[in-house]
Amino acid sequence: MTQQHDNPYSHASELSGLTLGKSTGYKAxxxxxxxxxxxxxxNRDAIALSGDLPFHGVDIWTGYELSWLNAKGKPMVAIAEFFLSHDSKNLIESKSFKLYLNSLNQTKFDSIEQLQHILTTDLSQCAQGDIRVSIIEPKQFGHQRVVELPGQCIDELDIEVTDYSFNPHHLDNSIDSKQVVAETLTSNLLKSNCLITSQPDWGSVMIRYQGPKIDREKLLRYLISFRQHNEFHEQCVERIFMDLKRFCQCTKLTVYARYTRRGGLDINPYRSDFEQPPQSQRLARQ
Known part of the structure; x- marks a missing residue:
């Protein structure tokens, strides 16, 4: 039986005009x-994020299906990386992003530099914020590497789970104030659902923090509770960041999630209050 889950944004006017979840044709x-x-x-209003943000960061997108025509009409392919600042007014809706990239397939560009300029201009206008675009040509593909997130994975904890409803209160009483640590924890069990379509979004998450030691079992239960939660990738990461700050009293915190791709795009939000984003490197599931 298909379960229905509450969507706090179901009546949001900002989502009413999206092509996401609707049948659309592909323009070439x-x-x-x-x-x-x-x-x-x-999302930020819902989690009391207003005024000066308590983090900096970037949304790192990887486009694996970038293709266009050169000036002579010959098809070209590449991988593109997009780095969108956390303080842009908008996030870019992923289906529209895929449709836009597909619209380049039969379009001629005189050079990669021209294509890069157009991508940067269009995406920054949509997001109303700063974006950096990097195009990786086939001759550079051999330098691409598969890595794993740094830190200690908590997924081997032998816990019984019976409730999959999102619940930040799994983090209640989750710290040992007598132990102040600096550690990096990871999990591959992050799963949420698309805000509009409820399609599954699979991800891995890294949490690097300084502060009172966090109970790993409670942290894992909290991350698993996203399993049927409906929100965009970027929103989930910011929610995790704010919940850890609220419940776990982290003095320094980074939350970095890398999601598996859909339609040739992956989304990897990074939020931190003390360090800069790492180089973008794909995980095994990406």
Whole structure:
């Protein structure tokens, strides 16, 4: 039986015009109007994020299916990396992003530099924020490496789970104030659902913190509770960040999630209050 889950954004006007969840045709020629932004405030207001943000960061997108025509009409392929600042007004809705990239397939560009400029211009206008675009040509593919997130994985904890409803109160009484530590913990069990379609989003998450030692079993239960939670990737990471700050009193904190790709795109939000984003490197599931 399919379970129905409450969607706190179901009546949000900001989502009403999205192509996500609707049948759409694919355009094979360049069309920047396909891009759609979603205000970051939609989620941030719900988790009391207003004014000066308590973190900095970036949304790292990898586009594995970038293709276009060169000036002579010859098809070209590449991998693109997009680094969107955390303080852009909008996040970029992923289906619209895929449709937009597909619209390049039969479009001629005189050079990679021209393509890069157009991507940067269009995406920054949609997001209303800073974005950096890097295009990786086939001759550079051999330098791409598969890595794993740094830190100690907590997934081997032998716990029984009977409730999969999102519940931040798994983090209640989850710290030992007598032990102040600096450690990095990871999990591959992060799963949430698309805000609109409820399709599963699979991810791995790294939590690097300084502060009172966090009970790993309670942290794992908290992460598992996202399993049927409906929110965009970026929103989930910011929610995790704020919950850890609230319940675990972290003095320094980084939350970094890498999600598996869908339609040739992966999304990897990074939020921290003390360190800079790492180099983008794909995980085994990506």
């Amino acid at each position: 020629e360049y069309d920047a109007t396909l891009l759609q932004g979603v205000p970051r405030s939609l």
